[in-house]
Amino acid sequence: MAENGVSPNVMFAEEKTGWTGYVEWEKYPEKKLLAQNILASHKFSPIPEFQFVPLPDTNPVLIGHRWKEYHEALGLKSIVDFSWKTVLKEKPDLIHLLDFPYNGETRRDQLLTEKLTPNKYHFIRNHGGVPDIDKDVYELEITGLVNRPIKISLKDLQDINKFPQEEVTVTIQCSGTRRIEQIREYPGDGDELINAPWGEGAIGTAVYRGVSLKKVLKIACGGVKPECKHLEFFGADTYFKKGQVYNYAVSVPWRKVRQSDEVILAWKMNGVDLPKIHGYPLRVVVTGYIGARSCKWLTRVNARSDESDGPVQSKEYLYYSQQIGKQNARYSNGFSIQQMPVSSAIISPVDKQVIIHDGFITLRGWSYSVNSGHVWYAVPQENMTEKHYHAWRLWTIDLPVEPEGWLEFCVRTWDSSNNTEPTFVRSAWNWDLHVTSSCHRIKIYSVNRSRPATAQRLKEIEDRGEEFAPLSKPLEWSLEGEEERFRISQRFPREPEN
Amino acid sequence: MAENGVSPNVMFAEEKTGWTGYVEWEKYPEKKLLAQNILASHKFSPIPEFQFVPLPDTNPVLIGHRWKEYHEALGLKSIVDFSWKTVLKEKPDLIHLLDFPYNGETRRDQLLTEKLTPNKYHFIRNHGGVPDIDKDVYELEITGLVNRPIKISLKDLQDINKFPQEEVTVTIQCSGTRRIEQIREYPGDGDELINAPWGEGAIGTAVYRGVSLKKVLKIACGGVKPECKHLEFFGADTYFKKGQVYNYAVSVPWRKVRQSDEVILAWKMNGVDLPKIHGYPLRVVVTGYIGARSCKWLTRVNARSDESDGPVQSKEYLYYSQQIGKQNARYSNGFSIQQMPVSSAIISPVDKQVIIHDGFITLRGWSYSVNSGHVWYAVPQENMTEKHYHAWRLWTIDLPVEPEGWLEFCVRTWDSSNNTEPTFVRSAWNWDLHVTSSCHRIKIYSVNRSRPATAQRLKEIEDRGEEFAPLSKPLEWSLEGEEERFRISQRFPREPEN
Numbered sequence: 001m002a003e004n005g006v007s008p009n010v011m012f013a014e015e016k017t018g019w020t021g022y023v024e025w026e027k028y029p030e031k032k033l034l035a036q037n038i039l040a041s042h043k044f045s046p047i048p049e050f051q052f053v054p055l056p057d058t059n060p061v062l063i064g065h066r067w068k069e070y071h072e073a074l075g076l077k078s079i080v081d082f083s084w085k086t087v088l089k090e091k092p093d094l095i096h097l098l099d100f101p102y103n104g105e106t107r108r109d110q111l112l113t114e115k116l117t118p119n120k121y122h123f124i125r126n127h128g129g130v131p132d133i134d135k136d137v138y139e140l141e142i143t144g145l146v147n148r149p150i151k152i153s154l155k156d157l158q159d160i161n162k163f164p165q166e167e168v169t170v171t172i173q174c175s176g177t178r179r180i181e182q183i184r185e186y187p188g189d190g191d192e193l194i195n196a197p198w199g200e201g202a203i204g205t206a207v208y209r210g211v212s213l214k215k216v217l218k219i220a221c222g223g224v225k226p227e228c229k230h231l232e233f234f235g236a237d238t239y240f241k242k243g244q245v246y247n248y249a250v251s252v253p254w255r256k257v258r259q260s261d262e263v264i265l266a267w268k269m270n271g272v273d274l275p276k277i278h279g280y281p282l283r284v285v286v287t288g289y290i291g292a293r294s295c296k297w298l299t300r301v302n303a304r305s306d307e308s309d310g311p312v313q314s315k316e317y318l319y320y321s322q323q324i325g326k327q328n329a330r331y332s333n334g335f336s337i338q339q340m341p342v343s344s345a346i347i348s349p350v351d352k353q354v355i356i357h358d359g360f361i362t363l364r365g366w367s368y369s370v371n372s373g374h375v376w377y378a379v380p381q382e383n384m385t386e387k388h389y390h391a392w393r394l395w396t397i398d399l400p401v402e403p404e405g406w407l408e409f410c411v412r413t414w415d416s417s418n419n420t421e422p423t424f425v426r427s428a429w430n431w432d433l434h435v436t437s438s439c440h441r442i443k444i445y446s447v448n449r450s451r452p453a454t455a456q457r458l459k460e461i462e463d464r465g466e467e468f469a470p471l472s473k474p475l476e477w478s479l480e481g482e483e484e485r486f487r488i489s490q491r492f493p494r495e496p497e498n
Numbered sequence: 499m500a501e502n503g504v505s506p507n508v509m510f511a512e513e514k515t516g517w518t519g520y521v522e523w524e525k526y527p528e529k530k531l532l533a534q535n536i537l538a539s540h541k542f543s544p545i546p547e548f549q550f551v552p553l554p555d556t557n558p559v560l561i562g563h564r565w566k567e568y569h570e571a572l573g574l575k576s577i578v579d580f581s582w583k584t585v586l587k588e589k590p591d592l593i594h595l596l597d598f599p600y601n602g603e604t605r606r607d608q609l610l611t612e613k614l615t616p617n618k619y620h621f622i623r624n625h626g627g628v629p630d631i632d633k634d635v636y637e638l639e640i641t642g643l644v645n646r647p648i649k650i651s652l653k654d655l656q657d658i659n660k661f662p663q664e665e666v667t668v669t670i671q672c673s674g675t676r677r678i679e680q681i682r683e684y685p686g687d688g689d690e691l692i693n694a695p696w697g698e699g700a701i702g703t704a705v706y707r708g709v710s711l712k713k714v715l716k717i718a719c720g721g722v723k724p725e726c727k728h729l730e731f732f733g734a735d736t737y738f739k740k741g742q743v744y745n746y747a748v749s750v751p752w753r754k755v756r757q758s759d760e761v762i763l764a765w766k767m768n769g770v771d772l773p774k775i776h777g778y779p780l781r782v783v784v785t786g787y788i789g790a791r792s793c794k795w796l797t798r799v800n801a802r803s804d805e806s807d808g809p810v811q812s813k814e815y816l817y818y819s820q821q822i823g824k825q826n827a828r829y830s831n832g833f834s835i836q837q838m839p840v841s842s843a844i845i846s847p848v849d850k851q852v853i854i855h856d857g858f859i860t861l862r863g864w865s866y867s868v869n870s871g872h873v874w875y876a877v878p879q880e881n882m883t884e885k886h887y888h889a890w891r892l893w894t895i896d897l898p899v900e901p902e903g904w905l906e907f908c909v910r911t912w913d914s915s916n917n918t919e920p921t922f923v924r925s926a927w928n929w930d931l932h933v934t935s936s937c938h939r940i941k942i943y944s945v946n947r948s949r950p951a952t953a954q955r956l957k958e959i960e961d962r963g964e965e966f967a968p969l970s971k972p973l974e975w976s977l978e979g980e981e982e983r984f985r986i987s988q989r990f991p992r993e994p995e996n
Binding site: 054187314324328453477479495 | 544545547549550552683684685686687688689690727728740741751753804805807812813820821822823824825826827828829830833834836850901902903904906924927929941943945946949951952955956966968969970971972973974975976977978980982983984986987988990991992993
């Protein structure tokens, strides 16, 4: 065991000094087997049901009992504790959808502050605990189908004389963004790692600074071998799937990396060092792909001829066609989700809001498409944030609204190829509840103060020192004088004369 | 006070001996004013919010604190207590949507037992407490625009030598039936008397026995005067509206009564005396009209030239067009709801049910239209219960269902004039949330065992001693062997060669 760096008083020790919370699994099949046996000897908590019942009205919303128990069973409880401490320090204001592994969503008002999401408010979707890595001892390993496998320090990667640096504005989103819309109408797969019931806030935009992965492979490794078709990324976090233990691992096609310098190894986010919870000291940022591919706490890049066989790549983030579900889902009949389709959301107002207005209602939200060239129906160009190739645009529009009562608003976006969004949630339901890219819809209750009858009622409410809201609370006074009511009912009787 | 029968030790005494729980208000303006002053001096509980938040998972679902407090403030707590005792005795199995005034819905399985709903399971929508009336002292008063005002005992009404008797099979429903569909999508008006969040069970069918009201008016009163256009019914129950006290009062057009012998004064329901909670000893049954017009515990029939100005008739059960709501609703811009439109519901399966089948799914439900002549699309005639002019038909159909995953079923009914139902809840939303007659829709998750892949998965689940349900609970074992997954991913790679 000493050769694996395992000290006698812990079951599974950290791999390297200065890399707290990082246990290397992939290089040690015997450790994986031992962990598998330990897990098999435990009973774990059931996975909570939250799809067919209302979501708890708590924060954190859901508790990751089982994922914590997995870590505890392997003597890794300190990872759980450090992760939550980091949440409280770095992300105190998020909606904590799941406490461990941490999944937190940006609050709506903070989502629309500006084009770049402040780091403190940027959403988080982690798959394991947060490791605590000393950047001075950090090194990245590059293995597999490269001409020259290497280990390289962060200092060297940051040396401007060795590698040119890149800055790129990137919207990252979870493929589960807006999942709650699918859950509400058509529940789907649960998961031992709870798939968070995301709203519209599992998306955020930042400027990342780092080096082009393509250039690192070329300059430091002498390029990749001809058989290389995929680049696999390993994170320092520990992952579980159906009784086995892994390091977090995903892959992207080499073609994606080769095509541009926009797949980067990043150490800065909006001008400061990556927060620990975002992958400090080094993460991958894959533009245009689901957040899961932008591996945090990167330990290794592995060039290979096929996709990663890690469970996150090969058994999760799969998109199933509509007649596939619990009764027939396999891994090989799902389609791996990599790029995200065009999508959008209305962030303000919110669903079922009552709005008192004077004939115009302001809508605000985000729109996202890969590869730019957006056209937004009816939103004036000057009401959108700046264009980028890989970032959202925030928008605002004042809609003329004359009618009263319940109205429905829906937003859709086109990209430069005229791809647009499916119309209803139904059109894009899939068993694992990913990629909710159908038109986002809200209902609002319109109260148009520019109508005299409405203005009069609002004044009466105000004169009595009362509030219009909540909508469903009845007014406690008579809506009409008895004489007036009688006069009108006589003038326009319900029943005709004959 | 003695002349009103008020004993010195109670605030508002019962009107007549043997009529426990009946306080007459309408004849005594000074009593009404006194009660109004007492109510004005009290603070009452707020009305619970249940439209914008999930319904409590309790039985009773909602508690009528305020309505109880109104009764208590006037010294009528014994009415509240007797009502609940009667519920527990006569309706123990209903879903108690509101404890007081009692509103109870038939459970789904009991709704489909047979064409006639057993009395024990028939829904109840009361507007006040249940009085306890001795049938031997019972008398009905007939006043207003009749040629000869009378008082008549139950014994005389039941005398077959005086009046021919009628039996009629009638489906009675609350105009709030299926209100929950409107609440879920578009909340609306609350009410001091809580408007119950009815599902599809606020409907029931019974054979009522009694005398034709038309014949009683003719034989006992010498007919109505030419100015008579409406018949007003008073109940023994006490009612409240915005700080004032009333007896329950409603009206129907004289034309409706004159046209047929199907508006009856009934004392029997499915062959037995009316249960107390259904209006014992005598109630009105108005075929084809909302249940509210079929006045229970009838004290008086009053012939008049206009509609009742009681609040139940003039200020409630109003249907508003879609742009009318809290901001502009008056009483005179609503349309009084009398007849019910064509409607239907799927009772089995229920929404979001997972169904494992072999290519056919059985649907069951009810369909309702006034004046008969139904045509049900695709439901075979032999799969429907017998036709009546004023009753529902229960139906069942085996639908061939090949596809799997989430499917939506919707039911619609036509009447003999080809009236049919609006397609979506949206099409018929109205501020007071009445008359939810849009096509009833359910989603079910289909698992077709006649498909080999599905049969194999179901067998594997069974072999492991596990259950398919709940749908969202993940399977804890691998969905596919690793070799098989790899083989297929190599054969059909996600990324093309070029």
